[in-house]
Amino acid sequence: MPAPSSKHRANRPGVVLVADDDPVMRLLMVEMLDGVNLDAIEAEDGLQAVQLARECAPDLILMDVEMPHMDGFAACRAIRDSENGATVPIVMVTGGDDLEAVTNAYEAGATDFVSKPINWPILGHRVLYVLRASDAIVRLRIADAQNRAVLAAIPDTFFRMDQNGVYLDYETGHTGGRHIGNRRESASGEDFAADECVGKHVSEVLPRDIAERMLEQVEIALRIRQVRSVEYELIRFGQVQHYEARLVATGSSEVLGLVRDISERKRAEEQIRRLAYCDSLTGIPNRQAFLEMLERELQRSKIGNKKFAVLFMDLDAFKRINDTLGHNVGDQLLQQVSDRLRDTIRPSDLLSRGDSLTREGFDPRPDQGSNLARLGGDEFTILIPDLDRVEHALNVAHRVKDAMRRPFIIEGNEIFVTASIGISLFPEDGDDCNSLLKFADTAMYHAKNCGKNNAKLYSSSLTMQIMSHVKLEVGLRKALQNDELYLLYQPQLDVRSSEIVGVEALVRWRHAERGIISPTEFIPLAEETGLIVPIGEWVLRTACSQARAWQKLTRRPVRMAVNLSAKQFKDENLSQIVLSALHDTGLDPRLLELELTEGTLMDDAKATLATLEQLRGIGVYLSIDDFGTGYSSMNYLKRFDVRALKIDRSFISGLPQDSENAAITRAIIAMAHGLKMVVVAEGVETGEQLVLLEQYGCDLVQGFYLGRPSPAESVTGMLQSLWVPVAEK
Known part of the structure; x- marks a missing residue:
């Protein structure tokens, strides 16, 4: 299949090269890619895949392992060795899911792999997320290349410091920077002049906590004779700037330090973290973020002999809304549901245990906890830490349930939904994350079976009922x-x-x-x-x-x-x-x-x-x-x-x-x-x-x-x- 025209590609998020000798598999993959708005070009064997990869520069490659002339592993290595094939994401499609197949895929240079039989809807979303992650990495590399170009033209700030933390020398970059009053901002972003540093102790120049960490690494660098680094933040011109000071011993009692502004790198890392832990539709934490947070809370509660509750909420008859009003309305409803959940749950219900997330990104405010998450579809979870009484978890559940009953206004229309909520408790119902989440899910289904628009606590009898149901x-x-x-x-x-x-x-x-x-x-x-x-x-x-x-x-x-x-x-x-x-x-x-x-x-x-x-x-x-x-x-x-x-x-x-x-x-x-x-x-x-x-x-x-x-x-x-x-x- 010829490569799509540039005009056509402009309306699509990416072009995927599908390499498979089975025409049926290629057809299914092309249909799957079209369903997620991606263009496709096709290769019938490994040699053709390598040729098309060089000529068409696809955004992603789906590569079958078993192909004539050149198998998928050899084709993957050949593409990686080509001039522009080092960074393109390659997803291997293998009929085996054993450790050897996985090892061979990654050793050949694959980005990811999927096993047959293929779950087509999941593969479509997986391809989109691989493309998105690849795009973020490309942006990160571009930013890093720009930083390197700047640093090549404008030297980093460097200093010499003795073992006691006194500056012996301090030089800022002389190219670039900007004038601030009678002083010139250094290329690294720090606006310290040499006469403000030389002869002074580091604690007189930098905040005390940063100075203490700097002195600690100076001592280690002198002792083990290896490069050490210190990352720190300073408020500069109304913004938080991130710096890295790399320290290397130049004698028995002196170190050489080079200071670099790493703010761009930190922002890129933060963006990648948002992609990994933030639900793209609602802006609240996703399943992975919630599971990691739940694990942290589990360990904290075990050490502190605390209790907590997991609430599992599912919208009743959400499929009917998608089927009758369309997925666009369904997506808007999920966004409004997440906003209403954040507004309904009081800060006292969700004491934050880590970084918080909002739709725009990480939010440092301690009252916007990451204890709320969207697991997927119309399923949401809430963690209530430091639980004193079971009634508190039930009160939160009923408050959420009542909030969902108020009409949602979407495109000028009133939409009514209800919610079913299941609750599991630590340590009464389980002492591991999987059990607590599974039991909360079980209680939620019990709430649905009791007429929906309900909240139910988990009990062991529910598991017996489910096991009996499954056995039947x-x-x-x-x-x-x-x-x-x-x-x-x-x-x-x-x-x-x-x-x-x-x-x-x-x-x-x-x-x-x-x-x-x-x-x-x-x-x-x-x-x-x-x-x-x-x-x-x-x-x-x-x-x-x-x-x-x-x-x-x-x-x-x-x-x-x-x-x-x-x-x-x-x-x-x-x-x-x-x-x-x-x-x-x-x-x-x-x-x-x-x-x-x-x-x-x-x-x-x-x-x-x-x-x-x-x-x-x-x-x-x-x-x-x-x-x-x-x-x-x-x-x-x-x-x-x-x-x-x-x-x-x-x-x-x-x-x-x-x-x-x-x-x-x-x-x-x-x-x-x-x-x-x-x-x-x-x-x-x-x-x-x-x-x-x-x-x-x-x-x-x-x-x-x-x-x-x-x-x-x-x-x-x-x-x-x-x-x-x-x-x-």
């Missing part, structure tokens, strides 16, 4: 392959004839250790983890196969009802899965009923209509399950054109005593019949309910009174004794 998830992932899932079938009866006209398939799980696990426990877990999709496909195929078996046995059609979850319904392969199940089992599409909830149908009306049209084209029977608990309108019911409504069991359970449920049930039946839809009542448990539903004109019923969910063998007997053909719809 692992078991569910193995349930299919271990044949632990099975189906029960509940008959549906025609109200008028009392004959079985269909069955509903219900999945159950027989765990190897726990026995039968309730669907109310494992179905939500399957939904959460996405396992509901393969489980749902297994249910569909098994149910279709059983329906076909009953059809062959009784020589009569048997309609089989199967529930579809929201995730299944949104699966773009749903139609193909249904067609495949019908084809493989030989079941007539008209004998398959797919049940959908109101929430599933209403989630995305446009996409719903398209999927329903595909299913109707297959010829399957469609119904709405648990009707009455959602929010369907008459207009949508007409547009969806389903064939049946299943009244939720919550309306049937109160019959005949509950007059409100009775009125709702009558209304649903009348509405459905008006739309030419069949009505099925779930949860029929008494004869009175059955009689009442018959009076209301209900078409089909199912429930414990008519038949409990049973194995296929039991239903076979029922079908052979009670059967009426299914009417063609």
Whole structure:
């Protein structure tokens, strides 16, 4: 690929050379780079990579290790040996993550390395940060080169000093500098004249603390005969200037000192530190800064027998804001959240233990603690040191939570968010950083599960719950392959004839250790983890196969009802899965009923209509399950054109005593019949309910009174004794 034009490159932050013999990997890398606004040029092997590196001068190189003609290590060394290849960042992409692969990458001159398989979103951010760090280093080298040029033209200030700290000689640079009154500022920045220093003790020229450090290094330089240095700060012309005095023994009792202004170097180091420890979006400390600060606080508290708390805050439903309003609004919200956190937390809550950070840089004010940090995304942490009572941590958490509830004004719009906060305590909950942060995170998820907009303390029972949840998830992932899932079938009866006209398939799980696990426990877990999709496909195929078996046995059609979850319904392969199940089992599409909830149908009306049209084209029977608990309108019911409504069991359970449920049930039946839809009542448990539903004109019923969910063998007997053909719809 040719190098981008200079005009195009001006609108991009950098150009990356992608060297890989695999065209698919190159394509993926180019797509990844384009996603983070970077241009790319491509090389098919190591030789071409070296040639393009010399001709195009890329800002960064992504180099695969295994390539023909010249491998990545050899290409990296060749680029480093070229005229302009010494400083370009080279990130090696290796299939091995062992120590030898890492060592070979760095010995070849690599800046960094990544291992396959590649986490593409993380790699994009990693490339950006390597480019940013490289740019900072380039700026630092430019500044250093400028300083060297100046010092080459203007000699450093130098002095001779005896072992007692008395200046024997003092010479300032004679080129450059500026006049201040009747004196000339030295090239090093110090404005001391020779007659102010010669013959005087260092404590008469420099502040006492600096003079003491200078004398200490003079004594060491004379004793060990090696170069020593002293860095110090002086206020010059209203600004803090940094100096370095290098001392070398020139005799048994004298040293030669050279003073250099290192302010530019210090500022560059400070900028690099900001890049490493400051969150670029919000300006507050990032994860690395917080972890280091937490480690320092942990050691301090252990020595001083102190307590502290870690607060882990996460914004509720932040993803919804990003998805609906855009990432730009989401970024502005995070900035305002960090500002509000700083304003909400009092200085007494966060006693600073080190350098502070603000959006503009390091802030020396002691009341702006670095105890607040953004870990990433919408996750923030707060450290409360020297904790006297647990109530204090809870008070801080509730104050933060209440502050988040106030509206945020972004682009003229009010945005409302809430926060869930978890709290872990040292030493009660853990005595290492990872445990404290993990337990605070665990407590935060507990707060979300308790309704969000909440603050919860960590307890060991939460870990037990999570471990149980994880163990259950692992078991569910193995349930299919271990044949632990099975189906029960509940008959549906025609109200008028009392004959079985269909069955509903219900999945159950027989765990190897726990026995039968309730669907109310494992179905939500399957939904959460996405396992509901393969489980749902297994249910569909098994149910279709059983329906076909009953059809062959009784020589009569048997309609089989199967529930579809929201995730299944949104699966773009749903139609193909249904067609495949019908084809493989030989079941007539008209004998398959797919049940959908109101929430599933209403989630995305446009996409719903398209999927329903595909299913109707297959010829399957469609119904709405648990009707009455959602929010369907008459207009949508007409547009969806389903064939049946299943009244939720919550309306049937109160019959005949509950007059409100009775009125709702009558209304649903009348509405459905008006739309030419069949009505099925779930949860029929008494004869009175059955009689009442018959009076209301209900078409089909199912429930414990008519038949409990049973194995296929039991239903076979029922079908052979009670059967009426299914009417063609």
